[in-house]
Every structure is written in C-alpha cells, then in structure tokens.
Amino acid sequence: xxxxxxxxxxxxxxxxxxxxxxxxxxxxxxxxxxxxxxxxxxxxxxxxxxxxxxxxxxxxxxxxxxxxxxxxxxxxxxxxxxxxxxxxxxxxxxxxxxxxxxxxxxxxxxxxxxxxxxxxxxxxxxxxxxxxxxxxxxxxxxxxxxxxxxxxxxxxxxxxxxxxxxxxxxxxxxxxxxxxxxxxxxxxxxxxxxxxxxxxxxxxxxxxxxxxxxxxxxxxxxxxxxxxxxxxxxxxxxxxxxxxxxxxxxxxxxxxxxxxxxxxxxxxxxxxxxxxxxxxxxxxxxxxxxxxxxxxxxxxxxxxxxxxxxxxxxxxxxxxxxxxxxxxxxxxxxxxxxxxxxxxxxxxxxxxxxxxxxxxxxxxxxxxxxxxxxxxxxxxxxxxxxxxxxxxxxxxxxxxxxxxxxxxxxxxxxxxxxxxxxxx
Amino acid sequence: xxxxxxxxxxxxxxxxxxxxxxxxxxxxxxxxxxxxxxxxxxxxxxxxxxxxxxxxxxxxxxxxxxxxxxxxxxxxxxxxxxxxxxxxxxxxxxxxxxxxxxxxxxxxxxxxxxxxxxxxxxxxxxxxxxxxxxxxxxxxxxxxxxxxxxxxxxxxxxxxxxxxxxxxxxxxxxxxxxxxxxxxxxxxxxxxxxxxxxxxxxxxxxxxxxxxxxxxxxxxxxxxxxxxxxxxxxxxxxxxxxxxxxxxxxxxxxxxxxxx
Numbered sequence: 001x002x003x004x005x006x007x008x009x010x011x012x013x014x015x016x017x018x019x020x021x022x023x024x025x026x027x028x029x030x031x032x033x034x035x036x037x038x039x040x041x042x043x044x045x046x047x048x049x050x051x052x053x054x055x056x057x058x059x060x061x062x063x064x065x066x067x068x069x070x071x072x073x074x075x076x077x078x079x080x081x082x083x084x085x086x087x088x089x090x091x092x093x094x095x096x097x098x099x100x101x102x103x104x105x106x107x108x109x110x111x112x113x114x115x116x117x118x119x120x121x122x123x124x125x126x127x128x129x130x131x132x133x134x135x136x137x138x139x140x141x142x143x144x145x146x147x148x149x150x151x152x153x154x155x156x157x158x159x160x161x162x163x164x165x166x167x168x169x170x171x172x173x174x175x176x177x178x179x180x181x182x183x184x185x186x187x188x189x190x191x192x193x194x195x196x197x198x199x200x201x202x203x204x205x206x207x208x209x210x211x212x213x214x215x216x217x218x219x220x221x222x223x224x225x226x227x228x229x230x231x232x233x234x235x236x237x238x239x240x241x242x243x244x245x246x247x248x249x250x251x252x253x254x255x256x257x258x259x260x261x262x263x264x265x266x267x268x269x270x271x272x273x274x275x276x277x278x279x280x281x282x283x284x285x286x287x288x289x290x291x292x293x294x295x296x297x298x299x300x301x302x303x304x305x306x307x308x309x310x311x312x313x314x315x316x317x318x319x320x321x322x323x324x325x326x327x328x329x330x331x332x333x334x335x336x337x338x339x340x341x342x343x344x345x346x347x348x349x350x351x352x353x354x355x356x357x358x359x360x361x362x363x364x365x366x367x368x369x370x371x372x373x374x375x376x377x378x379x380x381x382x383x384x385x386x387x388x389x390x391x392x393x394x395x396x397x398x399x400x401x402x403x404x405x406x407x408x409x410x411x412x413x414x415x416x417x418x419x420x421x422x423x424x
Numbered sequence: 425x426x427x428x429x430x431x432x433x434x435x436x437x438x439x440x441x442x443x444x445x446x447x448x449x450x451x452x453x454x455x456x457x458x459x460x461x462x463x464x465x466x467x468x469x470x471x472x473x474x475x476x477x478x479x480x481x482x483x484x485x486x487x488x489x490x491x492x493x494x495x496x497x498x499x500x501x502x503x504x505x506x507x508x509x510x511x512x513x514x515x516x517x518x519x520x521x522x523x524x525x526x527x528x529x530x531x532x533x534x535x536x537x538x539x540x541x542x543x544x545x546x547x548x549x550x551x552x553x554x555x556x557x558x559x560x561x562x563x564x565x566x567x568x569x570x571x572x573x574x575x576x577x578x579x580x581x582x583x584x585x586x587x588x589x590x591x592x593x594x595x596x597x598x599x600x601x602x603x604x605x606x607x608x609x610x611x612x613x614x615x616x617x618x619x620x621x622x623x624x625x626x627x628x629x630x631x632x633x634x635x636x637x638x639x640x641x642x643x644x645x646x647x648x649x650x651x652x653x654x655x656x657x658x659x660x661x662x663x664x665x666x667x668x669x670x671x672x673x674x675x676x677x678x679x680x681x682x683x684x
Contacts, residue, residue: 137610137611138562141610141611143606143607143610143611144561144603144606144610145491145603145604145606145607145610146495146607173495174495284564285564285565286562286563286564286567287562290561290562290606290610291561291599291600291602291603291605291606292603292606292607296596296600299595299596299599300592300596303591303592303595303596304592
C-alpha cells in the first residue's frame, strides 16, 4: 500500500466566533480575517511539514487547489509542488490537482505540470479534478452548465499536448489554438505522467476512469465509514466493466491522529479536528449546488436512492451542515482515525482492505494543528504505523505510480543553507 | 376555461412545446426564470383578448435538452429566433419576462422586422456594479421563492409537482430550468444587452415589480434610456421579480393596453 502525505494548508487562526459572525469559510470569507504576516509563517510551516513528511519516508506528498477558501491556501498548488521538487529527492509529488476548466488556455496545465515533472526528475502525479462548485462556479465565475464539457475538452487538449510529437492545431468547442506545441515536455512520456481523478460518487466518473485507465480518488472529509458505500459502488462498477480489483486503481483520503495512547491522541487532536470540522467546513449552503454542476444522471441516481447520500461530494456544504463537529462524534463517525500506533495499524489495515484502496492519502495535519504536533503525528505514523501496513496489496502492481529517472541520472540538489555575505 | 392547444417546434434537433390559446392578433410570450412548468392564470388573462402563443425556450419546462447544444450567446439568440419563426410569431407583438425578457429584447434589436410592439417584465441582460442584481443561483433552497415572487406561495405553486408527476423527473426538470438560465446568463445575469438596446425601434413597455428582489428597479430606467423606440416604464404594485405570477391581472392589463 502507498502512504501519501496530504496538506490542505488551512488558515490556522480563524477566530473562535468565526461560525457565528461569518456566513462562510469559502467564496466570500472576509479579507479582514487574513493576516499576510501570519500567513508567511503558516506557508513556511506547511512547507516544512511537507518536506518533513518526505524525509520521514512517505511515498508521496500531496497538494491541491482551492480558491477564496479559508481552509485551503493553495490557489496554485503548482507553486508549492515546484518548491517541493527542489527540497525532496525520491518522494512522488502528487498535485491533486489542477482544475482544468479554470485555465485559459488549458495548455498552461500541460506546461506547468511538465515543468514540475522535469524539475523533479519525473516524480509528478497529475491530478485533474473538475473542481468544487465553490472554487469553479462561484470564486472563478465558470458557467456550471458548461463546466464539465469544458473540463473534458481541456483534458483532451492537455493529453494531446503531452503526447503529440508535432505542433498541431486544436479546434475545440471552447478552445481554439493554432499552434499547440508545449515546451518543456514531461519526463514521464510513456505515454504521459500518471493521471489521477479526484471525484465524487458519480457513475459517469467511474466509467470514464475505467475507460481511460486512470486512478479514481474519493477525497471525502468524512472518512472510511461514510466512504464505504462509494468505494463499494466503484468496485462493483469496475467488475461490471470487466476491470480487475487492483487496489491501485483507487485513492482515498483519511484523517489520522496517532499518539502513545488513545487518550493522548484525544488530548492532542481534539482541538485541531474540531477546528477543522467546525470552522473549516462552515460553508454557506447557497454555494453548494449551482444548477448544471451535478449531471442529470447523477441527480437521477441520487433521487432514486441508487447511491448513498454520503457518496455525493458535489454537495459538501449541505453535508457539512449535517455532520458532527465534536470530537466524540468525529471519531465515532470515522472521520478521524485515532489511537496508539497498534490501534491505528489495525484501523488502517481495515480501511485498506474494506475499501480496497491502494493509495491512502493521509491528512496528518488538519485545522489549527501546530507544526510540532504535526511533526509528532507524522513521525510516529512513519516509524510505528507505516512499516506494519506497507505490505498490504503487495501482490498487486501499481501501474499508476510515477516512473522517475534513475537515481544516478538525476541532478544533485545542493543542501540549502542561508548564504553569509562576506564583507568586502 | 378551455385548455391551450399544445404543439411543438423543432430547433437544433430538439423539440420545444408551444401553447396556443385565444383569438385576435397574435401575441408571443417568453416566460421568466423557471419557465412554465404549468399553465398559469396570467396566460388566460392575455388569451381573453389575443391569440396567445407561448413557446418554451430550450432547457425550460417543455423545452427538453435543447440548451445542451447552445454554447454562446449567438447560439441562444439564433435558437430563439427559430422558435419565434416556427411558432408563427415573426412580425407579431412580443412579451418577455426576466430571462425571456432579455431574449425578447434581442429579437427586437437584432431582427427588428420580427417584433411589432415589445413588452418587457423585469428583463435580464444588464448588470451594474454600482447597483448589483441579486444572484439567483446562489440562494439557500428556502430563499428562492422569496426572491422570485413578492408572495413566495406563487413561486411554490408554480414549481410544485402536479398530481401524478414523475417524482424523479419533475425535480430534475425544475433544476434544468435554472441551469438553462445559468447557461445563458451566468454569472451576473448580463449579456451586455446595453450594446444593442439602441437598435430597438419597437414601441416598448417596461414593467417592473415594485418588490423585485432579483433586479433593482433602477434597471428599468437603464432599459428605457437605452432603447431607441418610444418607451414607457410602469411599476407593478405588490409584485416581485416574476410580476406575472404575483399580479397577473394588473400585468396583463398593462400589457394589453400597450399593445392595443
């Protein structure tokens, strides 16, 4: 099993009365809450944490894209990924990802991802989300009725830009480019960097991932219990389509808090978890469902009750309003796994096998968790948990993992240290 | 009262419902936000004096999935033109409300021979940063009725599933109507119509609900100032954005007076 370390980069100093005084953490969150000088420290802490996770031996570090969002300070995850490309050596860089329809032209994504792949020596995982309604339709003003068609067209364009050898003209419904010819080109060119698709629980997305042979990732904040129905639906659909049960076809997000004991874990992680599920998911429901964002097929399936309501990540805000915000319910609901290393090992093995997920994306920093606590959680997980869960799925080949240049061929990145300027 | 005759016209391979009722000179009506999932009393008021022809626009109830092939504003304008022609409305009087009002104005501006007299009820099409319209697509579920009508029960009655309606398809159709509006007017409700208002030569009546919670009443004056033909602005008391649902008689009376 692959263990991947994911950062959302939440603003850690939302006030205690945030939910009372402010309607939403997303889209119209007030600028007065943002202190750039504090954000300087947050960004640097977060990047330290990502680098620390790489040092601790996680298989990948993951970043993602959000806009106008108090729990996601990465409008451009590519900026963080490029820094990580220089400050890590063997860890995969999972950009989860770039919302394709937001880039004009979408070849910008092909270029920037190719840059990251070149700088990192071929360690990129290219995530292509449609993007949440709040990010795409509200913060970025994209038309919800055209978003998916734009997304699919942008995907086709990016993929062709990576794989075609000669300059070509692209005449799409939404994009026209006379000369598509990106420089640089990705190192991973057989045929292109691995493409992973974070999505909700729609059957259309599952089928598309199967058809394209992409990894499907269910990035819910509500943990393995709520995710079970979705992942069961995914595997049932794979079976129907004649695909094998290779667990590396799938990715799943899980919050974890490990400590010496369950009680110590509760002591350490209750505050940051309650901060996240309370303040960070305080999204005004008026931004949840722009018409046309959810396909009619998915609406139909939802209304007919073919799918679990929990499967619909397209509706996180409505869900958040109904979900637990105190630690007992957060833990009982399985949103956050906590315990001693042995207890966490048991739970992680259960998550992996019950969901049949080979790529486990771990949130070991959440809410206002401090750098010290985050490093403690990360180190303990790496030392005490990771060695006892890695063996899962060792019979299967991960065909969707980056294929970097051989170590000996890669550039040596000099150790970083502040320069002292010699006196003239 | 008798039911309207229902026919269909085809545009881009999708069929759109056309209701016809009454006698006298033809009058076309392009409905507002939400479309017409059912016949409403306002239509009877108009059909007493005129041959009322009510085509559904693509994506609105009765308009199927025709919106899915309309990607740009010119796609929409040409689809509406074909509907107007195929419904036998070329050269007739045209009334449009809300989202339908923006298209009625486009017809009068771009195809002036198609519209004899024009009447608009709180039309979409403009946006003023200094006097912003509300966002009809970012409302809590329980707030929608209150921004569409002065009396929220009027909106609720418009969209409530009729007896025997398919409980799966009905809510999808209601969402589709909102999507069709979004497809043409996202995110601000503007199609930069101000650039074309000067082409409108038809005598134009501009009605505005005095309790319109979507489009500020100041927009009525922007239309009046922009349109080249003679214009008259009239407020409808006790009416919200969809004034024809709140005050069907008063709106019909004003429209029929203007056309006579």
